[in-house]
Structures are given as C-alpha cells and as structure tokens.
Amino acid sequence: MKKGIATISPGFEDIMPEEYRQLVVEGPFDRDLGLGDLGTFKELIEEHPLCAGCGLAIGIRLTIASLPSPENTIVVGTTGCNSILMPQLALHNIHSVFGNQSAIATGLSRALRLRYPNKHKDVVVIAGDGGVGDIGFSSTMHAWFRNEKFTTIMLDNEGYSNTGGQESGMTRQGVAVNMAPTGKKYPKLPLVELAKTAGCAYVAAVNPALARRLGKMVRRAILVAREIGSTYIQVLVPCPTNYKFSPSETLKKAKELNSKPVEYISAEAEQLLKEAGE
Ligand SMILES: Cc1ncc(C[n+]2csc(CCOP(=O)(O)OP(=O)(O)O)c2C)c(N)n1
Ligand code: SF4
Numbered sequence: 001m002k003k004g005i006a007t008i009s010p011g012f013e014d015i016m017p018e019e020y021r022q023l024v025v026e027g028p029f030d031r032d033l034g035l036g037d038l039g040t041f042k043e044l045i046e047e048h049p050l051c052a053g054c055g056l057a058i059g060i061r062l063t064i065a066s067l068p069s070p071e072n073t074i075v076v077g078t079t080g081c082n083s084i085l086m087p088q089l090a091l092h093n094i095h096s097v098f099g100n101q102s103a104i105a106t107g108l109s110r111a112l113r114l115r116y117p118n119k120h121k122d123v124v125v126i127a128g129d130g131g132v133g134d135i136g137f138s139s140t141m142h143a144w145f146r147n148e149k150f151t152t153i154m155l156d157n158e159g160y161s162n163t164g165g166q167e168s169g170m171t172r173q174g175v176a177v178n179m180a181p182t183g184k185k186y187p188k189l190p191l192v193e194l195a196k197t198a199g200c201a202y203v204a205a206v207n208p209a210l211a212r213r214l215g216k217m218v219r220r221a222i223l224v225a226r227e228i229g230s231t232y233i234q235v236l237v238p239c240p241t242n243y244k245f246s247p248s249e250t251l252k253k254a255k256e257l258n259s260k261p262v263e264y265i266s267a268e269a270e271q272l273l274k275e276a277g278e
C-alpha cells in the first residue's frame with residue numbers, strides 16, 4: 001500500500017498536526033531518495049534534544065536519510081544518548097532494555113519474515129558503543145554467530161556519554177574521560193574484526209564526515225542483511241560534551257579519529273550487491 005505507514009485516515013486530515021501532514025506529502029516514503037537529496041524532502045528526524053554539535057545526532061541523521069525503504073524499516077535502539085532522540089524519529093522504533101537490542105531484533109526480524117514472506121521488512125539496530133560492545137556484547141555476538149538477518153549500527157562515541165563520561169570498551173588506550181581520570185588501561189575493542197570472525201557478510205567502519213560513503217554503506221548493509229545475514233557498521237561519532245572540544249569541531253575530530261574507512265564484503269555479498277547495482 002503506497003505510503004500506507006503514513007497515510008491519514010479519511011476524515012482526520014484537519015486535526016492532524018501540520019508537521020505530520022507535511023510528512024505524508026513531502027517525506028521520503030516510497031521515494032527513491034538518498035543523502036544527495038537532503039534539503040529537498042521532509043526528513044524523518046528534524047528536531048532533537050541532543051547537545052549542540054553532537055556527532056551521534058549527525059550520524060543518526062545521515063543513517064536515517066540513507067535507509068533504502070524507510071516505510072518498511074523498524075529501528076531497535078537501547079539506552080544511551082541515542083535513545084533520547086529516538087522518540088522524535090518518524091519511524092517505527094523500539095526501545096529495548098539496555099544491551100538487549102540484538103535479542104529484540106532477532107525475534108522481530110524472524111517474526112516479520114514469517115508474517116510478511118513476500119515483503120522486505122528491514123530491522124536495524126542503532127545503539128551506542130556501551131550498548132553494542134559492552135553491556136550488549138553477548139547478545140550482539142550471538143546474533144552474529146547465528147547469522148540473524150538484521151543490521152547493527154554502532155554509534156561509537158568512545159565512552160558512556162549519557163551517564164556523564166565513563167570509559168567503555170571502545171575508549172582508546174591511555175585516554176582519560178570524566179569519570180575514569182587515570183586513563184584507559186587496555187586497547188579499544190576490535191569489534192570490526194570480531195564481526196568478521198563471527199561471520200558477518202558485510203562489515204564497515206566510517207565517520208559522518210564521509211557522508212556519501214556512510215550512506216552507501218548503510219544501503220549495502222541493509223540489502224545484504226535482507227538476503228544473506230548479519231551486517232555491521234561502526235560509525236565514529238565524537239562527543240563534544242564529554243571529550244570537551246568545541247561543538248564546531250565534531251567532524252574534524254571524526255576525520256582525525258577514523259581517517260581510513262574500512263569495508264569488508266564477503267564473496268556472496270559482493271555478488272548480491274553487484275546484481276543490485278550497489
Ligand atoms: C541495565 C542498565 N545498566 C546501566 C544503565 C545506565 N546507563 C544508562 S546510559 C549508559 C551508558 C550508555 O553508553 P553508550 O551505549 O555508549 O551510549 P552513549 O550514551 O554513549 O551514546 C549506562 C551505563 C542502564 N540504564 N541500564
Ligand atoms: S553527551 Fe555527547 S553523545 Fe550525548 S548528546 Fe551530548 S554530545 Fe551527544
């Protein structure tokens with residue numbers, strides 16, 4: 001059904017807020033839009049309560065604008081700064097208990113495949129480094145071992161930002177954050193390598209300064225997850241509030257910290273993407 005997710009039931013047009021009416025007419029549903037079209041359509045996330053210059057806000061904006069089929073996407077989030085933004089997202093989204101997102105996404109993607117055997121419903125986990133790599137580590141890894149058909153996008157701000165700046169597994173060695181002033185004693189977790197080892201067919205690491213690259217990676221990861229299995233993207237999203245740099249320097253920091261994007265595509269996924277023109 002065209003725009004079925006957003007269409008206003010007859011008789012209710014007058015009482016729906018202007019914002020919503022605009023979304024139905026000018027939103028990205030059922031249209032072939034991407035990052036290059038930003039500014040020409042009504043976005044699924046516009047206002048949010050995150051700090052000025054938050055890298056995570058930029059990462060989510062670009063990710064959401066790159067979804068290949070937003071009207072058929074369900075986002076699964078978990079506790080952290082991202083979860084403050086999610087209620088303002090004009091998409092189906094689920095907030096899971098902290099760290100439980102891959103278990104929720106597993107059940108959801110399996111159920112949607114049974115309920116809609118002839119339709120793609122894309123399940124996308126969007127969560128912080130603490131959620132994916134620390135507290136949800138076991139659920140992340142086991143979903144990958146089982147090759148569950150959904151995409152995991154980690155918003156890596158290298159710490160627990162929402163709770164005031166504790167170190168996480170993704171904090172770099174030697175870095176001191178607000179509530180871990182003596183400095184991290186061991187290296188950043190190799191989640192990209194672990195994703196490959198666990199069997200993910202598509203794995204990438206990027207930063208939001210490389211917007212088009214990020215957009216392409218999101219599309220690729222979702223298409224591979226539809227047909228083949230688990231996919232993972234790690235997006236470096238610096239946090240000016242806890243790392244104490246100017247909010248105007250977020251993208252500069254992102255480029256410094258993730259100077260070389262990474263992309264791993266299995267042979268099977270490569271073939272699929274070639275056939276899809278991606
Ligand atoms: C089960 C549970 N443990 C701990 C917390 C406290 N808590 C809330 S947010 C957070 C850190 C989130 O870190 P991350 O996933 O990296 O997200 P960020 O805020 O950095 O974006 C913690 C420990 C919680 N809400 N629930
Ligand atoms: S604390 Fe950091 S990650 Fe959280 S909203 Fe503020 S800038 Fe973003």
Ligand SMILES: [Mg+2]
Nearest residue numbers: 128129157159
């Ligand atoms: Mg974090």
